[in-house]
Amino acid sequence: MSALKHRLKTTLLGAWARLAWHTPLGKLVDGRTARRLLILYGHCVDDPSLNGELHADMKIGAGQLEEILKALAKRFDLVTISEGMERLQSGAPGRSMVALSMDDGYRDNLLRLVPLLESVGAKATVFLEAGAVVERRLPWLHALGWLDGKLGAEPLAKRLANDLPEVREALLGCASSNRLKRILKYDAEPVARDHVLMELVTEHGGEPREIVDRLYLSLEEARRLAASECIEIGGHTVNHPVLARLRKADQLAEIAGGAKQLRGALEPAQTGAVFAYPYGRAWDFNGGSKEAAAEAAYTYAVTTHDGVNRKGTDPFALKRVPIHGGSKLHRLFAEASGSLELFRGS
Numbered sequence: 612m613s614a615l616k617h618r619l620k621t622t623l624l625g626a627w628a629r630l631a632w633h634t635p636l637g638k639l640v641d642g643r644t645a646r647r648l649l650i651l652y653g654h655c656v657d658d659p660s661l662n663g664e665l666h667a668d669m670k671i672g673a674g675q676l677e678e679i680l681k682a683l684a685k686r687f688d689l690v691t692i693s694e695g696m697e698r699l700q701s702g703a704p705g706r707s708m709v710a711l712s713m714d715d716g717y718r719d720n721l722l723r724l725v726p727l728l729e730s731v732g733a734k735a736t737v738f739l740e741a742g743a744v745v746e747r748r749l750p751w752l753h754a755l756g757w758l759d760g761k762l763g764a765e766p767l768a769k770r771l772a773n774d775l776p777e778v779r780e781a782l783l784g785c786a787s788s789n790r791l792k793r794i795l796k797y798d799a800e801p802v803a804r805d806h807v808l809m810e811l812v813t814e815h816g817g818e819p820r821e822i823v824d825r826l827y828l829s830l831e832e833a834r835r836l837a838a839s840e841c842i843e844i845g846g847h848t849v850n851h852p853v854l855a856r857l858r859k860a861d862q863l864a865e866i867a868g869g870a871k872q873l874r875g876a877l878e879p880a881q882t883g884a885v886f887a888y889p890y891g892r893a894w895d896f897n898g899g900s901k902e903a904a905a906e907a908a909y910t911y912a913v914t915t916h917d918g919v920n921r922k923g924t925d926p927f928a929l930k931r932v933p934i935h936g937g938s939k940l941h942r943l944f945a946e947a948s949g950s951l952e953l954f955r956g957s
């Protein structure tokens with residue numbers, strides 16, 4: 612029953628979004644409701660050399676992204692997240708806004724995203740993982756992806772069961788990549804997990820540093836990215852942990868530690884105002900994470916909850932809508948115009 616209800620709601624939302632885009636309805640809602648900021652989030656502008664190493668839903672093609680940004684720019688101002696929030700909070704009148712953001716710090720953000728933004732006249736906020744970009748350490752999720760591709764989920768889970776006793780039973784019954792990822796993300800002890808994954812990569816002929824260098828911006832590239840007029844740099848912790856699983860002091864070490872590394876390495880970069888909670892769902896961060904982000908001198912923090920932001924939105928729980936190859940322009944326009952929020956009744 613709940614699956615049926617969910618399907619019905621999705622279908623209705625899609626129909627409503629089409630109506631907002633193809634009829635004057637969206638413009639009407641945009642003009643009649645309070646000024647808002649839609650924040651989009653993706654990971655990388657499609658780069659064939661990264662195929663297979665990054666999930667399809669982490670990529671959007673350059674042509675598609677350009678088309679979306681150009682269409683949205685006709686009706687909305689394209690801004691960075693902190694610019695957009697400052698404008699909302701000032702209470703000044705003006706068009707509603709769209710901010711693009713990209714998480715983690717992949718190489719294409721400099722090589723493909725920046726030229727695209729320059730040609731469209733758009734901006735973006737890029738959130739950098741300090742452990743990967745500054746320290747050049749391979750994040751566990753990429754180690755997992757590499758090993759999964761090499762060994763397959765089931766044999767890999769069995770192999771990991773030997774070394775991770777607290778999740779041994781769950782791993783022995785695990786047959787899918789998604790389930791394996793969930794167990795390692797939420798239930799395994801992070802230090803032991805990271806250690807065993809790195810050892811396994813090396814054992815199977817992989818070179819963790821080489822994988823980091825292939826996927827992530829080099830420090831030099833990150834500096835060039837930060838120096839770009841169209842880019843705002845944001846923080847994204849050191850090790851990309853599930854913050855809600857950490858004590859407050861450890862959350863602060865991750866958030867403030869990452870901020871310190873970025874502010875040191877990218878000087879005199881445009882860094883410091885915005886932070887992104889890793890993973891960003893309601894169960895991935897908590898009140899302690901919000902306090903730690905404020906203590907690390909951030910002004911805003913973004914989640915991965917769907918919706919738009921207004922003047923009164925909690926600045927440490929800003930909403931974002933995903934953008935990837937499957938994204939539809941009518942849907943994003945409906946979000947930006949406030950039409951979907953109207954439908955949701957929130």
Ligand SMILES: [Zn+2]
Nearest residue numbers: 714715889890
């Ligand atoms: Zn991330």
